[in-house]
Amino acid sequence: MTENMLDSRRWAPHTIRAAAAAVDDGRLHLTTLTDRLDDVGRLDGWSGTAADAARAVVRGAVGELRESLRDADIVRRALTDAADDIESILPLGLVGNLSAALARLQVVEGTLVDTLSAVDPDPLPTAVARDEANRRLLVAERARLLAEADRLRNTLHDNVFGGLISNADAGLEQTERRLHALDSIEAVLDxxxxxxxxxxxxxxxxxxxxxxxxxxxxxxxxxxxxxxxxxxxxxxxxxxxxxxxxxxxxxxxxxxxxxxxxxxxxxxxxxxxxxxxxxxxxxxxxxxxxxxxxxxxxxxxxxxxxxxxxxxxxxxxxxxxxxxxxxxxxxxxxxxxxxxxxxxxxxxxxxxxxxxxxxxxxxxxxxxxxxxxxxxxxxxxxxxxxxxxxxxxxxxxxxxxxxxxxxxxxxxxxxxxxxxxxxxxxxxx
Structure with a gap:
C-alpha cells in the first residue's frame, strides 16, 4: 500500500489520509518489532559474533526508522489538518517530504523485518502485533486525555467568561467523548x-x-x-x-x-x-x-x-x-x-x-x-x-x-x- 502513495501527482485528500494511516501502521510495526527483538536478545545462548552483528544491524535499522517516523509524523499531522484543502499544502513541499519519509520507511522496515526473521524464524503475527501495540497506546491515550480534561476544567474554572473566549468547554466535551470511547473499547476487550x-x-x-x-x-x-x-x-x-x-x-x-x-x-x-x-x-x-x-x-x-x-x-x-x-x-x-x-x-x-x-x-x-x-x-x-x-x-x-x-x-x-x-x-x- 505504501508504494502506491509515493507519486504525489496522484494525491487527493482521501489518498493523503490513507498515507497518514500507513505511517501510523508503520509505527505500530516498529513498536512491536523492537519489543520482539528485546525478547530475542535476552534468550539464553543467543550470543556470539553472529548474534552481535544481527543486533547491530537491527539497532541501526530501528534508529533510522524512528527518524523517518518522526519526520513523517510531523507531515502527517499537517496533512491531516489540511487534507480537505490540498492546494494549500502543495506549495509547502510537504507532499515531497512525506513521500521521502514513506520511501525510507519502506526500505528500512524491510531491513528490520528481514534481519529479525534471520535471528528469530518464527513469523510475527500481524494481528497480535497490532493488538499489543494498540493496548499500550490505549493506556497512553487515557493518561493524555485525563490530563487534558483536567487542564480544560482548570481553564474553565479560572476564566470568568467560561468557554466563551477560549472554547475550552467544547474541548472538554470532546475530550470526555474520547474518554468514553476508550471506556467502550476496554469494555469489549474485557x-x-x-x-x-x-x-x-x-x-x-x-x-x-x-x-x-x-x-x-x-x-x-x-x-x-x-x-x-x-x-x-x-x-x-x-x-x-x-x-x-x-x-x-x-x-x-x-x-x-x-x-x-x-x-x-x-x-x-x-x-x-x-x-x-x-x-x-x-x-x-x-x-x-x-x-x-x-x-x-x-x-x-x-x-x-x-x-x-x-x-x-x-x-x-x-x-x-x-x-x-x-x-x-x-x-x-x-x-x-x-x-x-x-x-x-x-x-x-x-x-x-x-x-x-x-x-x-x-x-x-x-x-x-x-x-x-x-x-x-x-x-x-x-x-x-x-x-x-x-x-x-x-x-x-x-x-x-x-x-x-x-x-x-x-x-x-x-x-x-x-x-x-x-x-x-x-x-x-
Missing amino acids: KGNRQLLLLDNSGEKETIAAIAVGDVDSAANVAVFVPGLGSTVQDSIGRYDAEVAGIVGPGDAGVTWLGYEAPQLGWSLLDPDTSVLSGRSADVAGDALATFLDGLPADSHTTAVGHSYGSVVVADALTSDTAVDDVVLMGSPGVDVRSAADLNAGNVYVIESPTDAVADTGWFGRDPNLLPGARVLASTGADGHGQYLDAGTVSAANVAAVVSGAPTTPARVRVDAGDVLRVLLGLAF
Whole structure:
C-alpha cells in the first residue's frame, strides 16, 4: 500500500489520509518489532559474533526508522489538518517530504523485518502485533486525555467568561467523548478473546477503532463488518461486537471496523464532507478500509460485510486493487458500480428487507439487489433498516453462512415494492 502513495501527482485528500494511516501502521510495526527483538536478545545462548552483528544491524535499522517516523509524523499531522484543502499544502513541499519519509520507511522496515526473521524464524503475527501495540497506546491515550480534561476544567474554572473566549468547554466535551470511547473499547476487550487492531484519536471529532473477536492470524474465516450512519466507538462498538460474535464460528474471527468517522445526523448534514447524503466520507473510508483488508492474512477466507452507509464504504474499497473472497451488502442505499463484477470479490451477496426504505433509494448508485451477478439472500426476521444482524433472523444466519462458506438461503423475491416504485418514478438505473 505504501508504494502506491509515493507519486504525489496522484494525491487527493482521501489518498493523503490513507498515507497518514500507513505511517501510523508503520509505527505500530516498529513498536512491536523492537519489543520482539528485546525478547530475542535476552534468550539464553543467543550470543556470539553472529548474534552481535544481527543486533547491530537491527539497532541501526530501528534508529533510522524512528527518524523517518518522526519526520513523517510531523507531515502527517499537517496533512491531516489540511487534507480537505490540498492546494494549500502543495506549495509547502510537504507532499515531497512525506513521500521521502514513506520511501525510507519502506526500505528500512524491510531491513528490520528481514534481519529479525534471520535471528528469530518464527513469523510475527500481524494481528497480535497490532493488538499489543494498540493496548499500550490505549493506556497512553487515557493518561493524555485525563490530563487534558483536567487542564480544560482548570481553564474553565479560572476564566470568568467560561468557554466563551477560549472554547475550552467544547474541548472538554470532546475530550470526555474520547474518554468514553476508550471506556467502550476496554469494555469489549474485557470480554476476552479480543484483539484491538486499530485505535486512532487524531480525527477531527471521533475516535476510530477496530476490534476483532477471535484470532485473526490463525482464523480460517475472517469477517470484517463496516457499519454506517450514526455509528460511533463510544456508543456503538459494544453492540456491533456482540452482533459480529454471532456470525463467526469457533476458530473463525470477526472484526468490527469503525475505522472512519461515520456520518451523523444533525448539523453535519449540511457539510458536504461529512454528510450522509455525500459520498466523500465513503471515499476517505474506502481507502482506509482497503489498507486494512490488505493487511489481513492472505490464506484466510475473507468476507467484507457492509451495512447501510457502510456498504458504500465497502464498495469503494473493493473497486480498488483490494480483493476479498466474498462481500455482503445489507440495506445498501446504492453502490457506484454497474455489475457485481466491478467489485473485487469472488461472490457478491445482497440482503435487503422488503420494509427497508433506505435500501430502495439508490442514492449512491445502483440498488445492489438489481446488480447483474449479485446473489440476493433472504432477510426473514429483519424488519426495517437496522435488524439484519439480530440474533435469530434469517439474514444473520445467511451472513454467518457466507462467512463460513456454508450454503445460504436465497430470497424468494428479488424485486420488492420499493424497486417497482422507483421504476415508476423513473429513478431506476
